[in-house]
Amino acid sequence: MTNDLVRTPLFELHLKHGAKMVPFAGFEMPVQYSLGVLKEHLHTREKAGLFDVSHMGQVILRAKSYEQVAGELEKLIPMDVAGLKEGRQRYGFFTNDAGGIEDDIMFANRGDHIFVVVNAACIEQDVAHMRAHLSEDIQVKLLTNRALLALQGPKAEDVLAEHHPAVRDMAFMDVETLPIGGAECWVSRSGYTGEDGFEISVPKAAVVDLTNSLLAHDDVEFIGLGARDSLRLEAGLCLYGHDIDQQTSPIEAGLTWAIQSRRRTGGGFPGAERMQEEIASGPAKRRVGILPEGRAPVREGCAIFASETATDPVGTITSGGFGPTVSAPVSMGYVQTAYSANDTVLFAEVRGKRLPVKVAKLPFTGPNFKR
Amino acid sequence: MKFTEEHEWLRIEDDIVVVGITEHASTQLGDIVFVELPEEGQTLSKDDEAAVIESVKAASDILCPLDGEIVEINQAIIDEPSKVNDDPMGAGWFFKIAPSDLSQMDDYMDENEYNKLIS
Numbered sequence: 001m002t003n004d005l006v007r008t009p010l011f012e013l014h015l016k017h018g019a020k021m022v023p024f025a026g027f028e029m030p031v032q033y034s035l036g037v038l039k040e041h042l043h044t045r046e047k048a049g050l051f052d053v054s055h056m057g058q059v060i061l062r063a064k065s066y067e068q069v070a071g072e073l074e075k076l077i078p079m080d081v082a083g084l085k086e087g088r089q090r091y092g093f094f095t096n097d098a099g100g101i102e103d104d105i106m107f108a109n110r111g112d113h114i115f116v117v118v119n120a121a122c123i124e125q126d127v128a129h130m131r132a133h134l135s136e137d138i139q140v141k142l143l144t145n146r147a148l149l150a151l152q153g154p155k156a157e158d159v160l161a162e163h164h165p166a167v168r169d170m171a172f173m174d175v176e177t178l179p180i181g182g183a184e185c186w187v188s189r190s191g192y193t194g195e196d197g198f199e200i201s202v203p204k205a206a207v208v209d210l211t212n213s214l215l216a217h218d219d220v221e222f223i224g225l226g227a228r229d230s231l232r233l234e235a236g237l238c239l240y241g242h243d244i245d246q247q248t249s250p251i252e253a254g255l256t257w258a259i260q261s262r263r264r265t266g267g268g269f270p271g272a273e274r275m276q277e278e279i280a281s282g283p284a285k286r287r288v289g290i291l292p293e294g295r296a297p298v299r300e301g302c303a304i305f306a307s308e309t310a311t312d313p314v315g316t317i318t319s320g321g322f323g324p325t326v327s328a329p330v331s332m333g334y335v336q337t338a339y340s341a342n343d344t345v346l347f348a349e350v351r352g353k354r355l356p357v358k359v360a361k362l363p364f365t366g367p368n369f370k371r
Numbered sequence: 372m373k374f375t376e377e378h379e380w381l382r383i384e385d386d387i388v389v390v391g392i393t394e395h396a397s398t399q400l401g402d403i404v405f406v407e408l409p410e411e412g413q414t415l416s417k418d419d420e421a422a423v424i425e426s427v428k429a430a431s432d433i434l435c436p437l438d439g440e441i442v443e444i445n446q447a448i449i450d451e452p453s454k455v456n457d458d459p460m461g462a463g464w465f466f467k468i469a470p471s472d473l474s475q476m477d478d479y480m481d482e483n484e485y486n487k488l489i490s
Contacts, residue, residue, distance in 0.1 A: 037427040038402035226401070226427060295405050295452075297425050322404040322427050329405070351423065351430075 008054035009147050009204045010211055017215075017222050025120035027055040030224040037226035041324040044193055044231055045365070048153035049223035050214050057123035058143040058201055061130070062113040069114050072134045073107070078250070078269045080260035084109045089173045089188050091258050093250060094129060099274030100246040101253070102129065104238065106199075108175040108188060115175070115186065117148070117199075119240050147207035152197030152231075154368065155219040160187075160198055163213070167198065172369040181210050192228065194235025194366035234323045234330060236289060236362030242300060243287060243318045243332060251278035252334065254287045254362070286340040289360035290317060290331040290348070296355060297322050297329040298348045304335055305347045308354045314339050317348060325365045332362065373476055374485035375436050380460060381479060387442055387467050388476070392424070392433065395489045397459040400426040403452045408444040408466055415441065415468070417475060422465055424455070436479070439470040 005028040014021065018034030030052065032040060043049055063069045070081040079092040086109050094102035103122035108115045118126045123142065130140045151160055160167045163180045167187060170176060175188040183206035191197040202210055214220050229239070238244045244253045249271070256264075256279060263269065264279060292298045297320055304315035320331030331348075339346060342361050347354035373381045378396035382389045397403065405425035415421055415435040422433035444466045448454050455463035470476075480488065 031428075032401065036402055038404075230427065295449075296407065296423075297405060297430070299430070322425070324427075 008052055009207050010052045027120060029055060032224040032226045033222050035221060038324050040223045040227035041230050043221045044153045044223055045325050047219040048151055048155040048159050050220050051150040051223050051228055053150050054147040055120035056148055057118040058146050059116040060113050060141045062139045063137050066112055069138055072138050076133055078259045078263045080262050086111050087175055089175050089190060095269060095271040096246060097270045099249045099271030101244045104240050145204055146201050147204050149200045150191050152191045152193040152195045156197040159217050159220055172371050181206060192237055193231040194363055195368050196370050230321055230324060233319050234325055234365045239319055249274055249278055251275055252283040252285055282337055285334045285336050287334055288340050289362040290333055291358045291360040292329045293356040296350055298331045298350055302348045302350055308347055323364055330364050373479035375479050377434055379436055381436055387469050389464050389467050391464040392459055394459050397456050402427045403455045406448045406452045409441045411441055411444055413441045437468055437470040437475045438472055439468040441466050442469050443467040
């Protein structure tokens, strides 16, 4: 079984740094290093954390012109792709005819093509989806020769600037091609932690050297999937397959901001009717932050009730755990719209007990982006 | 000292038994962020759910290793769960139980046998 898992080019380096490896979306990935989840999380918020995210899918969409590719991609995602300027990136998602989310992605205008980063668990499905529904003129190329690193935290800029000073001039969601350590890197100022930072697509042949030289900096530590999850949870960011899935709509998920106004009114993407209806009339349920009042973490799958004695739940927790920066348990989930106002007191069922929780504004921390 | 397959340690102090989790268990669980303990005076049977530990990764149940009455709990680890990681075999103890049948201790492993289990 273990033999079927894919290893990233950094596998040996992870082991050298004391990583505990776990299966994740078909890959063998580091869940934590010798520092441990709690300290890795705090280190990222205080200095800079380095994540191997090479399991994520890197896809290039290319045709005769950017405009042609953008027009085609807009058939599958409710974002303004055509209006995205060269050297800029956007958050987006593939939607289905029922108005649910098939995967969430990052996509960038890199001049004559679009660069898309997709979730590891959705790579095959997303590539097949694009090949099936984009016109034959669009080349959909899944890159197998590149790794992906994320350098996140308040010191990320200083660290990466030692490799290329131009990163200092990048704003949040800018993308650039930069030579770093002799390799052509595609750098974006973005991440999944709520902190300032960069995501760096680097040729596999160069990733071990780049990783070693980043780790050589006193402010940088390797960070595993465990802390990646608690960091994104505190930052209020969705994890696909948990907080968003094929049934939940972007409107319920509080992702309406990601659908630019031209697309809201114009439609022309899968599930547009449901989304337009939910934008006009409000969705039946909403994703909210949930702050447990006690110390017990309230985890994914816990039912939420309006009172200690109510028989029918009004919601469910979709992500939950301990927030090291908040220094308390934090969760998010969906509740019926009538119960979604901030500070509403609800009860989450944990091990048969109803524990008081409060609807809370997301994110729990930050964000600390460089706009 | 005796050890259970559930990675608890049991230490006899006069007529009562102190229960905690092993160093190995605390390392495997990772940073512990929440502990729920039984109530003092509560009577439990062997294999009843006695306590809950939540680490940054997951929740785990601690089963009561003996029949008996809980005579004392360690409030310090409720207030500061990281004490379990810092000193699992000492200051991070969980509860003290007055066993009704001390011979149940014979079911458990000694240190050598436990070390073999985790090696």
